[in-house]
Amino acid sequence: MGKRVGMEVAIASAEAAALCRFEVAAVYPITPQSHVAEHLSDIVNDGRVDASFMTVESEHSALSAAVGSSATGARTVTATSSQGLLFMSEVLPIASAMRLPIVMIIANRAVSGPINIWNDHSDIMPMRDTGWISLFAENGQEVVDMTIQAFRIGEDRRVMLPVNVNMDGFQLTHMVEPINMPDQEEVDRFLPPYVPYATLHPDRVVSMGTLGMPEIYAEAQKSKDVAIVNSIHVIREVWKEWEAQFGRKYEPIQSYRTEDAEIALVTMGSMGETAEVGVDELRKQGVKAGLLKIRLWRPFPFDELKKAVKGIKVLAVTDRACSFGGPGGPVFSEIRSALYDVPKRPKIVNYIIGLGGRDVQVEDFTAMVLRAAKGKLSEPYEFYGVRG
């Protein structure tokens, strides 16, 4: 049953990809993803995985090469962060339109300006609508598990979509954590070899990426939407199977102490663990607090959210990205929209926190909850603890 190791999470994510026997890795280095790139190349150059490692000259080329190799039917992995993800953005919706199950490990980092190498979610949020399945990991174990799950989900014939696994830069990538590393035989049992639908090979000639006129373009977009919406059934199924095989439970939205909660925080990514401690503190003070942690960002788990908020009076949604001039942070506006038609919906407030690596501590979570509980929020959203 695997092996418990202490391992840096970035390295662990590359180890997880190796367990999936990737065939091509096309990666361009960027902080804080660089340990992923380095370790993938170690794995290939040490001959631990029979794969090609492509030292591409940019992130745009990293994803482009990944599209090319995935289109031949090779299991393909890439990884990036921040500006790199933005540079890839041209190719992101093409990869999903071509239904190529590329897996991308993202070390989430703030986008420039000013330049900042530390963590928030402002890189992945603008990529929300590109048709990729988006998973958010809370700790090193989840990074490893989700990387393996990502191949299985994306390559499922009923899905056939690229998947990104989001791990917070530094907070996760550079942490050494205790991780249950599955062994090869277990992963082989969970993840069958990739059987592509169509490939670039002269034995069966296809044209990929053809021109879509107005008569067909809209249908192409709709089919991508149908595919990602329906993928949630496969994701639930895969997660159930994962739990049965590995004993670790995954849910699109994970609730913490919400059974009788009146006020709940919402987090995504590594902050969940700190928020849990905050909730425990609040409970000690007699506040009926709880926590919802979003693990599946795309497709958005509407049903799970509606179930999870039952009985909750106030929802304090945290965002690690801004939608400048918009209705609030992206997670907040998503949740508010998702709950609009729910008759007994909670009051929903929004804190924008942890931008560009700004530390968010237990006291911050308790303070946010207490303030929201008092209804002290005049604006739809607030930059928590920010000067000016």
Added chain:
Amino acid sequence: MMNTAMKNPKNMIENFELYAPKLVSKEEFFSPGHRACQGCGEALAIRLMLKALGKDTVITNATGCMEVISSLYPTTAWNVPWIHVAFPNSASVGSGVEAGLAALRRKGKIADRRVKSVAIGGDGGTMDIGFQALSGAMERGHDMLYVCFDNEAYMNTGIQRSSGTPFLASTTTAPAGKKIPGNQVWKKNLAEIMVAHNVPYVATACQSYPIDFMNKVKKARKLKGPSYIHCFVTCPTGWRSPSETCIQLGRLALETGIFPLYEVEDGKYRMTVEVPEKRRPVQDYLKGQGRFRHLTPDQIQTIQERVDIEWETLMIKVRNSKSKEELRAPRAK
């Protein structure tokens, strides 16, 4: 190959009928019915290129005329595996195709035979927006061929100036205005830049010399490693030239020395199509095209002088360059 066409055009046609079936495969991998303009040199060149490449080929096509005219869903003109992703990345996608095929072949997941990854793009997609991707793919040493089909402007978007646009040509973003007479800089020499990448094979080609072009494609295909062919192609729409002069303009480009046909193998330059000793004046080439209609005799003279210099520069390389193999020899002794 001798330029027999110029010496005796009649003979060339007779010879062609006699030898064509042996020289040129009858198999078509680029189907008729595509939507290219009448007299499109690029569509012709692609048809010839595919005949030379054969079926074991995967094409990666940059965004541009060729992708638009050949792949209107649900139709396709391509009888070889083909992929189009975006404008700037056909070289990187093609390098990924090569890496993917290599991995799958190594692992026995696909048939154990060589399938060549060939990436193509226009001058804009290669010399401008795709330049970095091309440089990376060539430098990484993939077993792939890149062919740039250079019709000297962004024709697909409406004849805008690219770094392949010749000096003083009028384009929609470098128009022959009252003050500024068209494109103000000399055409970028991408073949030379590829030579500087130390790839084993670089060649120039033109649709008007089909056998020469196909021989070069065959050579590049056979070679293991990266290779680059810069194929000069006529664009009647963008050049404002009659469709029926497509082949003639390619020949005039050669005979004036404006676009010489040569190859650089392992660093050694060699002319592949003979240019008459007394090159024709550039005027002969320029006069048939609307994009040069505004040129004054002085401007034509400037172009002539620059072409002469470029020509001499190339001749020096042809005379003096040595292959790496030749350079290695003396030391070994």
